[in-house]
Amino acid sequence: MTGPHLDAPVIGLDLGGTKIAAALVGADGTVRARHTLPTPATEGAEAVLDALAVAARAVRTHGTVAIGVAAAGVIDPAAGTVTSATDTIRGWAGTALAAGLATRTGLPVACDNDVRAAAATELADLGDxxxxxxxxxxxxxxxxxxxxxxxxxxxxxxxxxxxxxxxxxxxxxxxxxxxxxxxxxxxxxxxxxxxxxxxxxxxxxxxxxxxxxxxxxxxxxxxxxxxxxxxxxxxxxxxxxxxxxxxxxxxxxxxxxxxxxxxxxxxxxxxxxxxxxxxxxxxxxRSGADAAVLGAAVLPRTLPLHQPHTTGVPS
Missing domain, CATH: 3.30.420.40 (ATPase, nucleotide binding domain)
Known part of the structure; x- marks a missing residue:
């Protein structure tokens, strides 16, 4: 898959140590739906992946084609994995983030570090x-x-x-x-x-x-x-x-x-x-508190997509 159709809505997920923020974002950058829930940071990686899937389902609508995850930790977008992390989220290092979430939701997933995703929204008017x-x-x-x-x-x-x-x-x-x-x-x-x-x-x-x-x-x-x-x-x-x-x-x-x-x-x-x-x-x-979740929604259009029921190899 080379990336979702430009007119299709995308789910952006911002995973922090305290909360998960979800938004359904249109191609024009408009937030169409929101949901937040606490991060089960002490319950392990599987519980965090489950919570991400719950947040995604809460904003998903017909025609949603992909999920972008802006996550805490050192993230390798190509592998779709958490290569390193502090103990803010227990057991987070080594998690197959993209593949795990894609399997839970049935949607392709792109991922990156949360702050890098947010930073990308600030670059548009700085020039090449x-x-x-x-x-x-x-x-x-x-x-x-x-x-x-x-x-x-x-x-x-x-x-x-x-x-x-x-x-x-x-x-x-x-x-x-x-x-x-x-x-x-x-x-x-x-x-x-x-x-x-x-x-x-x-x-x-x-x-x-x-x-x-x-x-x-x-x-x-x-x-x-x-x-x-x-x-x-x-x-x-x-x-x-x-x-x-x-x-x-x-x-x-x-x-x-x-x-x-x-x-x-x-x-x-x-x-x-x-x-x-x-x-x-x-x-x-400039995007206020929405910076990370809006940046997450851009990821499926710019980074490798990881398909459901795969081992994390990007498409």
Whole structure:
């Protein structure tokens, strides 16, 4: 199969560590139906594949021809597999994502890393030479890099994993990947929440609680949020010096907690820039919270499709 007919609707699935978002997307990019459900992240890969299939069925309509999955982890689109993953989703590494979902739904499936899929939606107006840095800060810290108008996959599909850059602010802290001192360990939502408690604040069950405390002047909450923001800003500013991007996008749930976070990130980012880049500033995604699910819906038209009842060999 070379790709679905351009007039046919496609299902886009955005799989994160916390939730699965599904959308039925027309050829014109219009979202025709939506559904969300929690990710059964602690129940194993088979349960996650089952949940993806449930989400797809919830938005599927007559004439739907394919599914695109934007998934957490290091994804190999050609093999349709998860080549590596943190323990955010238990047992996710090694999963035959495309073949498993195609068999469950009866539809061909294309897949890629969630942040790369979202980043592709930002490239349209950058031109053939566009260079982009795209960060997604949520349950984890993901990323994507595009050069010459193309999103880079890199060896083993690992390109763009910005959360695993060394970060001075995370010195001594264990990362979900098993290493020590990576950006994700201080900048992701759960990391900010945990750091607030380490600073002496009351333990919280989620980042939004920390943000609400900061809004009421809690110094521990304020410090945890601004430290995570500064760490992200510094890392992105250094990357900007190395890559010379035309645009830097910061997406995900964490940046949406409010101006305290965003202002600290932008200030730290600007402080790192070399003179030719001094006017560059991070921007929110142009597709808003739909960036990953819309990017997922594009995947069946741009990446190998994996058919039902196969062993994962693309068509």
């Amino acid at each position: 030479d566009g260079t982009l840095i795209y960060a997604a800060v949520g349950t984890g810290v993901g990323g994507a890099v595009a050069a010459s108008g193309r999103v880079l996959h890199g060896a083993a599909g690992i390109a763009g994993h910005l959360g695993h850059l060394p970060s001075p602010e995370a010195d001594g802290l264990p990362c979900t990947c098993g290493a020590i001192g990576h950006l994700e360990a201080i900048a992701a939502g759960p990391a900010i929440t945990a750091h607030c408690a380490r600073l002496g604040g009351e333990p919280a069950d989620r980042l939004q609680t920390v943000a609400e405390r900061a809004a009421h002047g809690d110094p521990h909450a304020t410090s945890a949020i601004t430290l995570g923001a500064r760490a992200t800003g510094r890392a992105l500013g250094g990357l900007a010096n190395a890559l010379g991007p035309h645009r830097v996008v910061v997406a995900g749930g964490v940046p949406r907690i409010g101006p305290l976070y965003w202002d600290a990130l932008c200030t730290a980012f600007a402080a790192e820039l070399m003179p030719p880049l001094r006017a560059l500033r991070p921007q929110p995604p």
